[in-house]
Amino acid sequence: MDNLESLVIARRLRVPISDVPGSPAVPGQGWGEVAARQLDATLLSAGFKCSAALLERLARLPGETVVDLGVRVLAAVRRLAGDHVQHNTYFVDFPRNVPDTVEFWAVLLREALLDPVAAERVQPSTLNLLALPRYGRYQHTYADLLAAHAELMPLAGDRVTVLELGGSLESEARELFMSLAGSQVPLAAEDLDALRTLAASCADEPEHIPVRENRAIVNELRLAAGRPLIVDTVTDVLRVACGASGGDVTLATATRFRSFRRAERRALLQALDAVASPAKLGDVPRHREQWKRLGERLHPHEYPQFPAAAQVFDVARGDRRARSxxxxxxxxxxxxxxxxxxxxxxxxxxxxxxxxxxxxxxxxxxxxxxxxxxxxxxxxxxxxxxxxxxxxxxxxxxxxxxxxxxxxxxxxxxxxxxxxxxxxxxxxxxxxxxxxxxxxLPDPGELVVDANVLDVALPLSGKAAAPGLGMLPRGSQARVDGELLRFFVYWRQAGRRTDYDLSALMLDDTYGDAEHVSWTSYRNGFAEYSGDLTDAAGGASELINIRLAQATRRIIIPQVNIYAGEAFDEAAEAFFGYMTRDAGQEGLPFEPRTVRMKSDLRGAGRVALPLAFLRGDDGAWRVKWLHLYLKGHPNFNQVEGNRVTTSLLVRSIVEREQLRVRYLAGLLQAKSSPAGHTTYIGLQAPAGLPDGSRVYTPATLHELIPA
Structure with missing residues (x-):
């Protein structure tokens, strides 16, 4: 149940609370209001707060219940903001006192040569940074970092994300399940996993499931329960078999099929027989090898009552020809x-x-x-x-x-x-x-649109981005407020030494005249790098600080390079994000209430390009979501080696005109009427909307896509 609860909180920013009577009249248990206000204050330190309705509801619960719920809510939102780990930095004073790169290397080399044990590992002909005892490893504890920095000075511009009051966990989980299952756009891998978790706890399902991967997950439960499968192509059946075997329902990677029970084999072959018309057999060659492996598990020759299903495997083996x-x-x-x-x-x-x-x-x-x-x-x-x-x-x-x-x-x-x-x-x-x-498009009734959402790209595919805090679809733009921009990456290796490198490529308005900040260039006139970490057995953080007013380049592209070790989707944990704060604002290098965006890294490439920051003619900075990965090299990726490819990719996306919320809002406005319900589209739902309002935020923007 805790997993369902955290899913609802992270995906919908709603806290599920069952509709039970108020606090019981038991002596010593009437301190719910105090506990609720303590929770609200604690949440604020992470950049979250309770809505008035949630705070009022919590105040009517027993204090012990509020405390238990608060522990779970705080854990969920801290993970959402990346605050569930300790973000230490190599240079304890970062962004102050970051040394010159070559001078720093020279100091470490001199120290190594003076150490008889370390000197044996240093080759005079080459400079191997990994051989230097103090390179790439934390030289101080997290407590030392805390002692070196003043507390954060909160400002009105800091992020405050409001958590709303939800219904019962069952109703919230059902609503989230229906939204994901009925999505008109393909979901991210994380959302497919969430859909599978939610499906196991929901008794009903949408009348129509348009995306085939979503349908396959629902069919997994139908197969286990002995219910008829919802399929209309032969590939739908293959997806069910893959999902039921713990494999990939997107069919992007091959699945090792398990042994199916006789009832399951019959159900799969029966569904396949119903859709295997001659016109649809042309889809089989595309996944020929997987069909052959599935045939070895289903034994179609044992079921002569399903002759059309047998033809599917004939095509896969090449015994029958079928043109797509x-x-x-x-x-x-x-x-x-x-x-x-x-x-x-x-x-x-x-x-x-x-x-x-x-x-x-x-x-x-x-x-x-x-x-x-x-x-x-x-x-x-x-x-x-x-x-x-x-x-x-x-x-x-x-x-x-x-x-x-x-x-x-x-x-x-x-x-x-x-x-x-x-x-x-x-x-x-x-x-x-x-x-x-x-x-x-539906009749919006009275349409209310937040101007800040107009430049958000329509989510025509959810696969481009992993869910997270402040995430928007590829091509979306948003204003960057604040004088300091700070990128961060955190990773923790699963088994072998893993070295990720956070870098920033800086270009002029022609996408040329490149310079960078990375492990080979710690600082320039307006940016500082927190130091290179080369091992993440206990987790590692790297940050880049940029003073926007002093930036001499109009385009800044953060990237994460895999220098050695595990891929993004192999690491135990890997995420990227950015913060903004004012120049005079003290605080730790990582402060959760200044985090504007955070998301997991999980793409298949060796170089991640999450965002691009662009300065307009008016001097204002805007961020554009990329959600891209470059193939890169098996090892030793660095910003200098991919700047041409990066520049072309970013320019192609920046100069492309995405279809944005502005487009759909214009069409909806033409159908709106002052009478009836209210439709609100914005980054976050405001308080005071009429009962029965339809609310669309980035978490539910896919529901705006018409069927």
Missing amino acids: LNGRVEAALLAGRAGDAVRLLEKTPGALLRRLDHLLRTGESPSAVLDAMEEAAAQASGRVLLSLREHLQNRAVPAVGRVFANRHSRAWAAADARPPLGDDVVARAAAVLDEEITRR
Whole structure:
């Protein structure tokens, strides 16, 4: 139950409290109000506080209950802000007294040469920093760090995240489950894990589960309970078998299938037999090897009553030929029969819309392609419509570069060699999409939109970002308030020595004239590095401090490089974030109430690019979410080696026009009316909204995507 409770608190910023009578009239147990106010004060030190409704509800509980609940709430929010670990720094006075890099290395080398034991490990021909006794390891305790810094001076600009009063744990868990399961967009890996946890405690499920990975998780429970599976393609069945074997329902990695019980084999084959039509057998070759391994576990030859299911495994083994729709479309295009390709794609509206740009450049009449597109738009999902709408608004002129990112957020960039689409073509297609999207949006009643949310990108895929504090979808922008910007990374290795390096690449407004701060350059005129740590058996933190007013570059890109050891998703723990504070604000190098964003690092690459910070013509700084990873090298990644790739990737995303909340808010405004309910869209729900209001915050923004 504690896991469910922490999920609700972290994902929804709501504290579940069962609707039970107020504090009992037992002598000595009437101190709930005192305990509630103590909890509120403690939460404030981590940048959180109770709403008025939550505080009032806590005050009516027994004091012991408030204390027990408070321990769990505090643990959840401290982890959310990255405050559940001790953030020590190599240089105890950081950001003060950071030495010159070469001078610091020279001091350590001199010390090593004067030490007879250490001198034996030092080679005179090369400088191996790892051989120096004091390099890369903490030289002081966390208590020493506390003693070297004054307490934080709280300011009105510090982050204060309000925790709202929730209902019972059962109702809150059900609401979160229904939101995730019914999402119109694919979920992050962490949210899929949360969905699996929530599904085990929820008796019902949404009427429609559009995302297939979500459906697979629900089907896992259906399979275990002997209930019919919800499938409409052969691949849906493969996903269920993978999930039930503890594998990957996204099918990105191969699964080692377990032995299934006879009832489970029958259920899987029966579901497969119902959907294995000749037209759908073309999906099998894409996952041929996994189908072969599954066939070894299901023994389809023992079930002659399911002949269509047996054909799936015939295709996987190559005994039967089945061409996929994509294969037939590609064959038609290669043969110059673009009209045939369009007619084939008309059977799958979503595929036609995804290929619209290509079809418009094949020589087929644009009018005919757009006619087919108009028919398809009425049948495709809202997410596909919005994705195409974003694509079209960036096709008026060639882009600097095209960014490609896989489901693990590993990214690469390429030059954009496509000719621009005609203005009249783009205008007609955009008008069709605007009309169809508007038709599907609900009646907002009275619409209230916080101006700070208008530049948040619509979450067309949740896979790009791990959940966390202050997280926004890729391409979102937000203003940076504060005079000091401070990045932080924390990691703890699982088994072998792991060395991550926090760095910052700084560029001018042409994405050139690069300089950096990293373990090879501790400081420049406006930034300081906290020191290089090369082992994280007990956890390690690195920070970079930037004085924004003195910055001589307009683009600052923090990155985390894996120099050696475990990947981000192999480490016991790894997360990144940033803080802001005023120049005169004292405090420890890491202060949770100044944390603006924190999220786990878990991408498949060896270089993480979480964010970019941009200074506009007005002098104000803004942050843009990237959520990208570079492949990098197996070892020894450093900022100097990837600055060209990083610059192209960041420029391609910065100059791309994302589809933002501003777009949907404009369409909703056209449908709004002063009567009826209220719809609020913002970064955080304000107090005083009317009962029954529909509230959309970053945690629930995916619910705005129409079906």
